[in-house]
Amino acid sequence: xxxxxxxxxxxxxxxxxxxxxxxxxxxxxxxxxxxxxxxxxxxxxxxxxxxxxxxxxxxxxxxxxxxxxxxxxxxxxxxxxxxxxxxxxxxxxxxxxxxxxxxxxxxxxxxxxxxxxxxxxxxxxxxxxxxxxxxxxxxxxxxxxxxxxxxxx
Numbered sequence: 001x002x003x004x005x006x007x008x009x010x011x012x013x014x015x016x017x018x019x020x021x022x023x024x025x026x027x028x029x030x031x032x033x034x035x036x037x038x039x040x041x042x043x044x045x046x047x048x049x050x051x052x053x054x055x056x057x058x059x060x061x062x063x064x065x066x067x068x069x070x071x072x073x074x075x076x077x078x079x080x081x082x083x084x085x086x087x088x089x090x091x092x093x094x095x096x097x098x099x100x101x102x103x104x105x106x107x108x109x110x111x112x113x114x115x116x117x118x119x120x121x122x123x124x125x126x127x128x129x130x131x132x133x134x135x136x137x138x139x140x141x142x143x144x145x146x147x148x149x150x151x152x153x
Contacts, residue, residue, distance in 0.1 A: 008084045010038050011046050012132065015055070015080055019072035019133035026057075026065030046084060053083035072130035078121055080129070088124070090117045 004012075014032050021027055029047050033040040047066055050056040057069045068075065081088065091113050093101040104110070 004081060005085050007042070007046050008081050010036075010043055011050060011080050011084045012077065012129075013038070014043065014047060014066070015050070015068070015072075015075065015129045016132045018056070018066060018068050019129045021067075025063075026059060026067040028065040031065070050080070050083055053079075055079060055083055068129070072133055073128050075129045076125045077127040077129070077132070078124035081124060088117065088121055090120065 013036050017032050017035065018027060029044045030040055032038065032047075033043045047056060047058070051058050051066070055069055055075055056066050058064070058066050078088070091110070093104055093107070093110060101107070
């Protein structure tokens with residue numbers, strides 16, 4: 001089963017929170033953590049990783065905090081997940097490389113599962129933070145697949 005880590009869940013929650021704030025300024029890690037009952041230390045690390053990946057901007061000081069680095073329509077769910085969890089994988093050889101898999105040369109499901117992985121990435125890439133933040137999200141086929149794939153660990 002494909003699962004997102006808690007860190008990826010928290011990252012998506014924070015990104016949605018910031019998208020909903022819009023132009024009303026930034027939010028602190030403490031504010032976001034408090035609103036969603038997320039451990040502050042963990043959220044701070046997640047937010048810093050999103051800053052390093054260019055998805056968030058951060059400002060120091062009393063009026064500081066975090067804000068989206070791009071518009072919510074310009075950030076996909078895939079961007080966030082890959083920034084936190086790394087590449088999306090569905091089978092061992094897609095994460096370990098072909099030399100570590102003893103069945104690589106005889107595997108009869110590798111190519112079809114790689115195609116499934118590409119479909120998953122496409123669905124996650126089409127779903128944006130803006131869609132997560134929408135009051136009535138559009139549930140087109142790719143977005144339904146993305147929503148179904150998102151399970152908690």
